[in-house]
Amino acid sequence: MFKKIGFRLIFVVAITSLIIIGVSAYFSVQSQSKELISEVERHANQLSETVVASTRFDMTLNQRDRIQQIIKSIGTQKHIRDVRILNKVGEIIYSSDSSNINKMVDKNAESCFVCHAADQPLEHLSMTERTRIFKVHPDSNRVLGIITPIYNEKSCWQADCHAHDADQKVLGVLDVSISLSEVDKSILNSEWKILFFAIFAIVGVGLVIAFFIRRWVSNPVHDLLHATQQVSQGNLNYAIKEMSDDEIGKLAFSFNNMTKKLSEARLQLFQSDKMASLGRLAAGVAHEINNPLTGVLTYSSFLLKRTKDNPEFQEDLKVIVRETIRSREIVKSLLDFARQSVPKKIEADINEIIIKAISVIDNQLNINKVKIEKQIDNNLPKITVDSNQMEQVFINLFVNACDAIGKVGGTITVSTQKISLTPFGTAQIKKATCRKRHSLIDNDYKIDGMPALKVKVVSEGKEGIIHLDPVYGKHRNNFDIGFTIGKNAKYVCPDCNNSLIQENKTCPKCGAPILAFEISGEGIYEVCSSENSNWERWESVDSAGLREFIEIKVKDTGSGINNEDLPKIFDPFFSTKGQKGNGLGLAVIWGIIDNHNGTITVNSDLGKGTTFTIRIPFIQQR
Amino acid sequence: MKKHTDILVIDDEQVIVDAVVKICALDNYTVDVALNTKTGLEKIANNHYPIIISDIMMPDGDGFEILEAVKSKKEDSAVIMATGFSTVENAVNSLYKGAVSFIPKPFTVDELLSTVYRVNNFQKIVEKQKVLIQQQKNDEILFVACPTKYLRLGYSTWMFQEREGTVLVGMCDIYMKTIDSIQQIELLNHEEEIAQGIACASFICANDRNHRILAPLSGRIVEVNETIKNDPNLIEKDPYFDGWIYRIIPANYDYEIKYLIPCSSDRL
Numbered sequence: 041m042f043k044k045i046g047f048r049l050i051f052v053v054a055i056t057s058l059i060i061i062g063v064s065a066y067f068s069v070q071s072q073s074k075e076l077i078s079e080v081e082r083h084a085n086q087l088s089e090t091v092v093a094s095t096r097f098d099m100t101l102n103q104r105d106r107i108q109q110i111i112k113s114i115g116t117q118k119h120i121r122d123v124r125i126l127n128k129v130g131e132i133i134y135s136s137d138s139s140n141i142n143k144m145v146d147k148n149a150e151s152c153f154v155c156h157a158a159d160q161p162l163e164h165l166s167m168t169e170r171t172r173i174f175k176v177h178p179d180s181n182r183v184l185g186i187i188t189p190i191y192n193e194k195s196c197w198q199a200d201c202h203a204h205d206a207d208q209k210v211l212g213v214l215d216v217s218i219s220l221s222e223v224d225k226s227i228l229n230s231e232w233k234i235l236f237f238a239i240f241a242i243v244g245v246g247l248v249i250a251f252f253i254r255r256w257v258s259n260p261v262h263d264l265l266h267a268t269q270q271v272s273q274g275n276l277n278y279a280i281k282e283m284s285d286d287e288i289g290k291l292a293f294s295f296n297n298m299t300k301k302l303s304e305a306r307l308q309l310f311q312s313d314k315m316a317s318l319g320r321l322a323a324g325v326a327h328e329i330n331n332p333l334t335g336v337l338t339y340s341s342f343l344l345k346r347t348k349d350n351p352e353f354q355e356d357l358k359v360i361v362r363e364t365i366r367s368r369e370i371v372k373s374l375l376d377f378a379r380q381s382v383p384k385k386i387e388a389d390i391n392e393i394i395i396k397a398i399s400v401i402d403n404q405l406n407i408n409k410v411k412i413e414k415q416i417d418n419n420l421p422k423i424t425v426d427s428n429q430m431e432q433v434f435i436n437l438f439v440n441a442c443d444a445i446g447k448v449g450g451t452i453t454v455s456t457q458k459i460s461l462t463p464f465g466t467a468q469i470k471k472a473t474c475r476k477r478h479s480l481i482d483n484d485y486k487i488d489g490m491p492a493l494k495v496k497v498v499s500e501g502k503e504g505i506i507h508l509d510p511v512y513g514k515h516r517n518n519f520d521i522g523f524t525i526g527k528n529a530k531y532v533c534p535d536c537n538n539s540l541i542q543e544n545k546t547c548p549k550c551g552a553p554i555l556a557f558e559i560s561g562e563g564i565y566e567v568c569s570s571e572n573s574n575w576e577r578w579e580s581v582d583s584a585g586l587r588e589f590i591e592i593k594v595k596d597t598g599s600g601i602n603n604e605d606l607p608k609i610f611d612p613f614f615s616t617k618g619q620k621g622n623g624l625g626l627a628v629i630w631g632i633i634d635n636h637n638g639t640i641t642v643n644s645d646l647g648k649g650t651t652f653t654i655r656i657p658f659i660q661q662r
Numbered sequence: 663m664k665k666h667t668d669i670l671v672i673d674d675e676q677v678i679v680d681a682v683v684k685i686c687a688l689d690n691y692t693v694d695v696a697l698n699t700k701t702g703l704e705k706i707a708n709n710h711y712p713i714i715i716s717d718i719m720m721p722d723g724d725g726f727e728i729l730e731a732v733k734s735k736k737e738d739s740a741v742i743m744a745t746g747f748s749t750v751e752n753a754v755n756s757l758y759k760g761a762v763s764f765i766p767k768p769f770t771v772d773e774l775l776s777t778v779y780r781v782n783n784f785q786k787i788v789e790k791q792k793v794l795i796q797q798q799k800n801d802e803i804l805f806v807a808c809p810t811k812y813l814r815l816g817y818s819t820w821m822f823q824e825r826e827g828t829v830l831v832g833m834c835d836i837y838m839k840t841i842d843s844i845q846q847i848e849l850l851n852h853e854e855e856i857a858q859g860i861a862c863a864s865f866i867c868a869n870d871r872n873h874r875i876l877a878p879l880s881g882r883i884v885e886v887n888e889t890i891k892n893d894p895n896l897i898e899k900d901p902y903f904d905g906w907i908y909r910i911i912p913a914n915y916d917y918e919i920k921y922l923i924p925c926s927s928d929r930l
Contacts, residue, residue: 329746330746331677332677333768336768337770338684342681344771
């Protein structure tokens, strides 16, 4: 907890305000209590003066009972603990507490000590010297005592009683002690008040600071931290969405900028690397194929020359020569590709490509009485494609549709439109690895034509492979392994047996362990390991937001495809046309669309027709 | 006792060697063979062959070694480079290093025979010139050398950069002297791209001989000489000026002229 900036800041601010409030509270309590005590002192002094003045007359008349009466009645007043008059030798002569009368007070007692500390008793005292604060018992209330010397005066020694000599200076003292319990109570009260205020202020300041730190610092920093973690996991598409206009906002902005640049650079590096190795491969293959082709071409063209007078041979040999020259052109284009080391993708208008493809097979369509209906969106943006390859795709699809329609005639409907899709339900996982970089893509097991993710399950001594849907969000997983998966089952990479379970994390829906797959360059794909939960998450594509596609649909009114055949139609060498086709047409289409990071799906109603749906993303990433 | 052989073919593939022998026999050439660089070099050292057809990539060496060996000999041989690894660099580079022609594999009988025919004629002209020089008949001209400011790709095509930055492309006279008169000419169109070392036109001559012309420079064609379409013989008559073929905007001028030979070097 102390490792959080917010907490540290709050702590420091709280300590500082504690010190400031504490010091100011101390001084204010001090001055307040001083004020109160001096007020009490003044009051006590006034009282003492009043007592002395009011008893004076009775003193001179030596009316002891009356004096005692006055003292006693004064002593009954609230707060006044004790009023007594001591004579010169320390004997209590009058007291509000009658039981103390005639008792002797030691000269060292706290009421006498001020004057009698020295050998010769003092005669005059200042106000502060006359007052004292003491406690009768250690745990009783404080008491303020004030002594007022009663000085000898002419009326005293001339009185009838002749109790005092003329040469005496001090005749006795009046000692009034006043309880400070009220004062102490009010001091304590204000101390409590200040304490409460201090606590309230500290908590208040802390909360306010916590709120703003959370808003201005913690949350943005947390977002940044999360973003850096995403990037370190390889998700360079992650962008921080909400940005303030302060320094952290600027940091987030430049962070986004940086990851974007990094992502572009990596894409380029990846692309050029891929192209370079493809180029080397193509060049090697071309060289190897060209030598045997030379044999075929030279011998066949040689024979063609030698058999000029034999028209029967000529025809056949011409075919061989022509086809060999065609192969030569293919190899040459392979080499051209190797030389350029970049795909021939250019900005192109899909509609134009479709129209061109239609014009190529126009004749065949007319012969088969096939009409083409175009439902074209004329506002499609241009996208980067290899237009020759894309043309091949449409030619192949139209020819297939034509074949499916047969001799009876029918309609092919081509439609194009722009669509936006969320990654959830559309994004396909094409590369997934375990932590040791073993591929977890199973090319032998396909879900809706796409290679599935494979995971080995080891449970109670049995093991098997489960297959997960490679399309994010579709969740057409196959857990059919012939045994029930126990609670403590292990989910591992089939190659290295390393666990695929995400540690310290469970499915938020059902609490089962979560499987994590590293997707090359696109973060981590997480999915619940339970068959019954459909929880999955691929943060990196989620954070990239909506993706825009061009969707092309080719719909025919032909014979349709069997449900059994449907999953196989994109497999190489699978053909329903018997001898007529080589079964590569749709596989080639698949390859081309895949190369454009697009998808092709098929829907078919037997006897009614088939629809192929192609989606090509605007932005050719990966 | 040296028996005369017209052609030496060096290639590590038996089938290709055999095919070349058979094809050349059609035009009555005698052919000797070598199945690797080593025997090839030995044979070149011991005999004289007017024409040598060599593969570029062989297990024990490359065709450029053969080219070096031929150049260091006193007697002239014309070398045709043939390779299945027909990258532009190989083609252009072998022409730059002195090969008279380049033939990409796989080739047809006609392509090989056309090339050999051309190179054989080339060889004859070179020898004739030698004789003339020996006889000090310097004023008799067998072919017109290309103008000094021109650059040429081997002995086939030239290019000349005009003031505006555009480049003219045409045929060297010596090439025209090695072929029969053009019967038909196939050209690319305006706005098409040409690439250095890749065929950009073909001349169809007598006996179905089809001569493919390699572009000296890459670029985009901005103008095709319309007059030569109607009158291909203009190329033979005035190959360096009125007989130009294309006007192009070069794509990679500075890089590509490294492989071209300045015509000024012919006049030393």
